[in-house]
Amino acid sequence: MIGEGYLATKLEDVINWCRKNSLYPMPMGISCCAIEMMAAAGPRFDIARFGSEVMRFSPRQCDVIIVAGTTTFKMAKVVRKIYDQMPEPKWVIAMGVCTSTGGMYRTYSVVQGIDQFLPVDVYVGGCPPRPDNLLNALMLLQQKVQRGECKGTAPAFIGDFRGRSIPGSLQK
Amino acid sequence: MMEEMNNKVLERLKTKFAGAITDAVEFRSELTVIVPRERIVEVCRFLKEDPDLCFDLLADLCGIDMATSSNRFGVIYNLYSYRNKFRMRLKTFTEEDHPKVPTVTGVWGTANWHEREAFDMYGIIFDGHPDLRRIYMPDEFEYHPLRKDFPLMGIRGSLELPKK
Numbered sequence: 001m002i003g004e005g006y007l008a009t010k011l012e013d014v015i016n017w018c019r020k021n022s023l024y025p026m027p028m029g030i031s032c033c034a035i036e037m038m039a040a041a042g043p044r045f046d047i048a049r050f051g052s053e054v055m056r057f058s059p060r061q062c063d064v065i066i067v068a069g070t071t072t073f074k075m076a077k078v079v080r081k082i083y084d085q086m087p088e089p090k091w092v093i094a095m096g097v098c099t100s101t102g103g104m105y106r107t108y109s110v111v112q113g114i115d116q117f118l119p120v121d122v123y124v125g126g127c128p129p130r131p132d133n134l135l136n137a138l139m140l141l142q143q144k145v146q147r148g149e150c151k152g153t154a155p156a157f158i159g160d161f162r163g164r165s166i167p168g169s170l171q172k
Numbered sequence: 173m174m175e176e177m178n179n180k181v182l183e184r185l186k187t188k189f190a191g192a193i194t195d196a197v198e199f200r201s202e203l204t205v206i207v208p209r210e211r212i213v214e215v216c217r218f219l220k221e222d223p224d225l226c227f228d229l230l231a232d233l234c235g236i237d238m239a240t241s242s243n244r245f246g247v248i249y250n251l252y253s254y255r256n257k258f259r260m261r262l263k264t265f266t267e268e269d270h271p272k273v274p275t276v277t278g279v280w281g282t283a284n285w286h287e288r289e290a291f292d293m294y295g296i297i298f299d300g301h302p303d304l305r306r307i308y309m310p311d312e313f314e315y316h317p318l319r320k321d322f323p324l325m326g327i328r329g330s331l332e333l334p335k336k
Binding site for chain 1: 309317324325326327331332335336
């Protein structure tokens, strides 16, 4: 009656539904965006409404890394190391313009977009983005998780990224 | 009162180091004295240990790139005296080929990290520094980024990124 394929796809949907409603974030707060990230976790914006209130400070217990802040070349190695320690499947939110494109730091020491060394799933513009924008990013990510996408396939953009279509092109 | 103190400091320096004090500038009633780099440690020690002057705090030490053919690099010492509530600056210059300045870590311990910063950003070698490593940039980095001839966006491939 119930074919194998039918059951498998439904099971995957159920698993994805579970995953998307309990995304544990790794708060990679490197600079001022971290303040907005903390506000998003606080009672006013309350990221718990989307099942992501469990900020884990060990990457081994996390599903999504929120890179919130200016990433320098020196810090890039640390961010990558933390990303590598996260269990699969894993997602990346690039929060703020510094993280997404280098932002106002057009300079030798700042990585012009973390997509040079990480597969980014959602880019969030703003300097810093409001907590609402982070929640928006999380909801977009939930849609991606439900569709079973990860590793930076079809990344979503929040904000105006026109003219920044190739982040990092200045340094690569 | 500031002028009095400026004149007093300058007089003390001129009598103590006759001929070594080549130039002095006063701007917005703050004194800047140019000192040859061979005498900088002596001058600093005198300013710190003289019971009247007592410049016991090295508030900042920084490098500067004048982008000139002679005396290209400089080091600026911002001094403060807690007792007299008084500030002054020392400046010393060095050549482009071998930018060397004697260290003042023996006078103020706080100069240690400041001199490492100036070394990292400008490549000024502080002779006799106990631990002259880079302080901001990675150890394997080969350039000095605050020099005027360093491009703003850096040099391709000079800083490594992890693989995607």
